[in-house]
Amino acid sequence: MSWELQILGTSAASPTKDRFPSAQLLQTSKQSILIDCGEGTQIQLSKFGAKWMRINHILISHLHGDHFYGLPGIITSYQLFGRETPLTIHGPRGLRELIYAVLKASDVQLKYELRISEHDTSQSLCILDQDSLRVLTIPLKHRAPTAGFLIQEKIPPRKLVAERLLEYQIPDHARSRLAWGEDGYSDAGDLVPNSKLTTPNRRPHSYAYCSDTAYHPDIVDLIKDVQILYHEATYMHDLVDLAAARGHTTSVQAAQIANLVNTQRLIVGHFSGRYQNLEPLLAECREVFSNTTLAKEGELIRFD
């Protein structure tokens, strides 16, 4: 299954009448991952008909309210809906104490397993490593300790060709390593070059989420060639000084990062409430990086 990203919130700081604060849902082949969880995220998930009981990991970039004030509501709703599967929340230090303080005050005794995994945001760490994907943190430059997330699909580089396996009589037990590029052996013990048994696999999916952050080219090496890049673009470029002072990025700067990264597609979001019409902001991005789109709430983005 292709990956799918659903944008749930696009507003910086306070929500506006049209935009909720930051949240996104990434559906991979085996995982359902919520990235940030601003106030009202559960309302958006319901409104857009997302299958949000499946979410098993929540990634929190930093502890500013517009990125995590929706957590208590989701945690409590799962309880009310009878969730039984574990839920893991990954975020900066301080998250665990906070969540338990809120749950205690709200008189919630959880009946499902809630795991809270805190990480140091100052260095890139692998916080999740599974059969199908890994998640690395991206140290960002903001007013609070903040890390974005690089989510990488793990698929073998080669695809097996069934008829060739039959033709060369490759036994079952010898097949598993072909996908990783090794040569095969027939039943009779003859070596068969990998290239006769496999074809190149598609490129693995990958997604980088960078919010909130000042313009910070240090991240480029880590997310080089990522398939889709989400980068905050809180302001238009005339406010470049304000952006720097507040630890945010402008339209042009986000597009410059996309260029340096050599991504296929840039999605910008985390828009300041001062902009009702976002087309001029988009135009500024596209002058630097043409394949830019605005994050739109409810939109489903497929990874081709």
Next chain:
Amino acid sequence: MSWELQILGTSAASPTKDRFPSAQLLQTSKQSILIDCGEGTQIQLSKFGAKWMRINHILISHLHGDHFYGLPGIITSYQLFGRETPLTIHGPRGLRELIYAVLKASDVQLKYELRISEHDTSQSLCILDQDSLRVLTIPLKHRAPTAGFLIQEKIPPRKLVAERLLEYQIPDHARSRLAWGEDGYSDAGDLVPNSKLTTPNRRPHSYAYCSDTAYHPDIVDLIKDVQILYHEATYMHDLVDLAAARGHTTSVQAAQIANLVNTQRLIVGHFSGRYQNLEPLLAECREVFSNTTLAKEGELIRFD
């Protein structure tokens, strides 16, 4: 100015795709009072164009998430919008510690004055007493310590008749107590009966907010004859046993309370997510108390 109530959220427990959790905005002649503050309340306030910078008191009925998870967002947004006037939040014990824990974790240092006033929910207390109104708590019967709110306008019982004051030559200094029913004296020192100088004033506005609670007729004496009663009606009456077990009220029971109270109008809300169509629930209420309406998000209710 007449009072105005705006309904912001009508859902019990978790929000649904159509209904936000509990919140209401009561605009009196001089005060703007938010009653409960479920997740997303600031989003609703923006959506409905409410002048929410004017809110100076927030009343929290109890510490279940669907009644207060919107507080951190509102408190933080006021900070971002440059609020300078004090804000007072009234609620059960535990509220203060919780709010400060969230603000600390979110790295918010408030620049306006936030007053948090905790009250004992087991008895009726006067928690606000001003020139124009008073607010009394209504002890309710729920799974957590819970109190509703009775908000009463304070106006004098009699209105002065300007031409009569001139006719009987009542000096300015002798006028202030006429509105409270005392007789007057002319410049010459002659007693003038109150009835010649005043007419009856309109009935003072009053509003009772009762959520969340099991069926609890003990509240009737305190809110007798209230002008408008909001009462939760989480379930239809076939679920009367479930309602009792969970500390909630059915449609029929809410209407029975309205009858006992002798209110002019009953508004029911806090609907279970199991009901998409609420007309059957309304019909059950109206069989017992005809002037019942469903709480509808965005609706403005004027106090006549």
